[in-house]
Amino acid sequence: MKLKKCPSCSTYTLKDTCPKCKKQTKSAHYKFVKVKDVSQNNN
Ligand SMILES: [Zn+2]
Numbered sequence: 733m734k735l736k737k738c739p740s741c742s743t744y745t746l747k748d749t750c751p752k753c754k755k756q757t758k759s760a761h762y763k764f765v766k767v768k769d770v771s772q773n774n775n
Pocket residue numbers: 738739740741742743750751752753754755
């Protein structure tokens with residue numbers, strides 16, 4: 733199973749296109765390594 737995520741509305745789907753905004757989705761990884769530099773969350 734390949735989980736994908738829409739970069740526009742952040743909707744998770746299994747299809748290549750977002751069911752909401754019809755945009756092309758990207759592969760959603762379960763690891764959050766790449767998110768490190770995006771925002772600063774110090775919880
Ligand atoms: Zn979308």
